[in-house]
Amino acid sequence: MADRINTFADLQARAGVILARLDAAPAVALAAASNPLLAVEHLGYEFDPQARTGIGDRIRLGPTAAKKLAGLRATIARLVDRSVDPDDGLQVRRLLTDLGVLPQCPDGDDPDTDPPRWRPGGAGPDPLEPFRDRHPVMPPLLEYRQISARRPRFAPPQAFAAILDGVVATPLTAVRGRLQAPPPEPEPADPR
Template identity: 25%
Template sequence: MKTNAINSLRELQLQMPAIFEKYGNDNNFTQIALANPIAALEKIGMEFTDRAKDEIETYARFGKEGAKQISELRANINDTAGSFVDLNAPYQIAEIIISTGDFNVSKSSEQAKKGAGAGSSSVDKAALIKALESSPKKENNLWQDDLAQFSSMHPVLPLILQYRKLDAESPRFADKKNISAIQEKLNKGPLKNVVFTLTCDPVKLKK
């Protein structure tokens, strides 16, 4: 663990007034913070544990009540799966589903159909992983998820589907490698009414 690293959202919130006072009107800091608040804070020398990064991003994306819902849903997923589930690891999730279910594992959709026709449950592992790797999409104002076709295969899948929908509804922090491109776009127009949500009470900065 990093010696002076921020270990929780609360630790960061206690420091935010001083950070806001010093950097709140720094255009470069504000631009990076709009894309990825953690990256902006790291840019000024702050360090974070992985636990803190996850807690901070969850709070920033979903708000206080939403973060609580996400936390409870993650815990429910782990309990139902019987072990920790990395929701960004399709192969691990597929292994959990297949190893704890009564399935014949097939390599293609055609084989899966043959297995089903023979009276036994069959799962196309490659198709399952592909569905797990995909992201839910909104079509005609309705969320569509390729993973839904597998929802009856394991009790954890409906919970994962719920999590994936919530996750898709709120954009993640930008990847650090894309921040420069985002800054270029932001430079084309003035920043107005920027809101810092990581303070204990959201602070609005008018540019």
């Protein structure tokens, strides 16, 4: 049975063991650079499905952005009365077509609904920006996509497997992890 990770704190508690196992497996460590969640799963751990997205957001974007994305996902779900993955262009296209935000395009000439991709220097314009005023879900959806595009997304499972198997070369030749103590908490201000 796999060791289950239910929260980011669970992952932090296991970080020393995970890093030691990655350091002992260079191919897995290289693949971990492309998708640390898949690397942890490859090592035999299992993420709680409800927590996996938030843990990934926290690793990729930090705690503040991860919390903001979680709130925006909840707002989007509440506004459309269903769960939607804002990073999935096909789900977003279906949702926005159902809501009448985007036209139904039978000839396959659908508007681009893929999220903006991270690029050095910025993400670029969101293809859904022209539709901002067509439904109340659009402002939180656009904000979510803007925040998510701040850092590169993790590699999909196929790319992770190709790196792990050595089918795809990376510019990296080795990756080693180490733990670093968190910065100390600031001293409270002297009330005098």
